[in-house]
Amino acid sequence: MKAAGASCETEAGASAPAFCLRANRGGGTASNDQMNVPKVLGLLLVAAQLSLIAQGQESRSTPIFKFETNEFWLNLHHFLYVLGRAENHARDAARAAVASAPDDATAGLVGLTEKERNSWADAVAAYAKGPSQKDLVFDEPLAALTGALAAAKDAKTPPSSEVRTALEQAAPIYRKVWWPKHEATNQAWLSSMRTLVDRHGQAVLRLITHAYGMEWPASGYPVHLSAYTNWAGAYSTSGNLLVVATKAGAGTKDLDGLEIVFHEAMHQWDDQMIQILREDARKIGKLLPPDLSHALIFFTAGDAVHRVAPEHVPYADAYGIWSRGLKRFQVPLQQVWKPYLDGHGTRDEALAALAALVAAESKQ
Numbered sequence: 001m002k003a004a005g006a007s008c009e010t011e012a013g014a015s016a017p018a019f020c021l022r023a024n025r026g027g028g029t030a031s032n033d034q035m036n037v038p039k040v041l042g043l044l045l046v047a048a049q050l051s052l053i054a055q056g057q058e059s060r061s062t063p064i065f066k067f068e069t070n071e072f073w074l075n076l077h078h079f080l081y082v083l084g085r086a087e088n089h090a091r092d093a094a095r096a097a098v099a100s101a102p103d104d105a106t107a108g109l110v111g112l113t114e115k116e117r118n119s120w121a122d123a124v125a126a127y128a129k130g131p132s133q134k135d136l137v138f139d140e141p142l143a144a145l146t147g148a149l150a151a152a153k154d155a156k157t158p159p160s161s162e163v164r165t166a167l168e169q170a171a172p173i174y175r176k177v178w179w180p181k182h183e184a185t186n187q188a189w190l191s192s193m194r195t196l197v198d199r200h201g202q203a204v205l206r207l208i209t210h211a212y213g214m215e216w217p218a219s220g221y222p223v224h225l226s227a228y229t230n231w232a233g234a235y236s237t238s239g240n241l242l243v244v245a246t247k248a249g250a251g252t253k254d255l256d257g258l259e260i261v262f263h264e265a266m267h268q269w270d271d272q273m274i275q276i277l278r279e280d281a282r283k284i285g286k287l288l289p290p291d292l293s294h295a296l297i298f299f300t301a302g303d304a305v306h307r308v309a310p311e312h313v314p315y316a317d318a319y320g321i322w323s324r325g326l327k328r329f330q331v332p333l334q335q336v337w338k339p340y341l342d343g344h345g346t347r348d349e350a351l352a353a354l355a356a357l358v359a360a361e362s363k364q
């Protein structure tokens with residue numbers, strides 16, 4: 001782990017699709033008492049207030065997510081990034097979310113001139129020697145670069161960076177050969193996801209914001225779509241930047257995808273949740289395990305989607321996430337967090353009980 005406050009599901013030895021994320025440095029506002037009703041009010045007023053709250057939840061006029069499907073530079077960057085990792089024989093290049101990229105590239109090269117093929121190979125080589133040696137989530141300046149490329153959308157030129165030359169060199173070839181297919185992949189993924197968000201999104205949003213006592217961005221949470229991202233199929237990084245891969249094999253389809261977009265977006269609250277848990281552990285003279293907040297997100301997002309769509313098996317259960325470094329949290333979460341999600345007690349009581357169960361003895 002290379003970044004303080006970061007959490008990342010381990011890639012080592014894993015064969016199932018997965019996703020990986022990082023605590024952001026900004027965040028929403030904690031409001032654990034937002035559902036409290038003053039006791040002095042009469043029952044009718046209480047009922048009226050609760051009704052208004054319910055109406056407000058049902059009538060959210062802005063979208064929950066703001067999906068971006070046509071970010072040319074972001075898509076080209078990720079394609080070159082995963083091809084560079086394949087060229088470097090990085091172990092994660094065999095993961096399902098990215099394994100098809102070299103074949104995708106080879107198929108497109110068939111119709112190109114030798115000059116174009118050489119230009120493309122040069123761009124991939126530049127990535128192999130540069131960004132593809134780094135981790136998109138934890139290694140600077142890749143997070144900042146991802147943000148700048150997303151902001152550039154489909155501009156004529158990419159923003160200034162160490163890979164600007166490579167991107168400009170590859171751009172006309174990518175635009176001619178792969179971009180129409182990759183953009184169509186993004187659109188198809190979005191069409192499918194919109195149906196699920198329309199059907200279940202408001203209910204999942206209510207469950208997770210109520211469980212965490214946090215506020216969702218009023219204008220919706222941005223989700224940037226890219227045919228490829230990294231081995232994980234989706235990631236979050238600083239600045240609340242969430243990128244989701246749309247290629248088959250990325251593990252982001254259907255209800256898994258719905259859980260993933262909510263899961264990744266919940267990382268916007270990492271700083272606040274980690275602070276609360278760390279303080280709970282400190283009060284009893286113990287240390288907070290670094291991955292607890294991540295386990296909490298896996299549990300809460302999976303539980304929320306399962307509640308609104310009972311056929312959904314939570315991602316962590318379906319893909320063996322617990323056995324990849326989070327096993328110690330599974331039973332404590334069932335013991336104290338699940339009853340809270342079922343309506344018993346308060347968030348802070350549940351978090352304190354959770355910290356008490358899993359916090360480690362201080363060595364000092």
Ligand SMILES: [Zn+2]
Pocket residue numbers: 019020021263264267294297
């Ligand atoms: Zn996560």
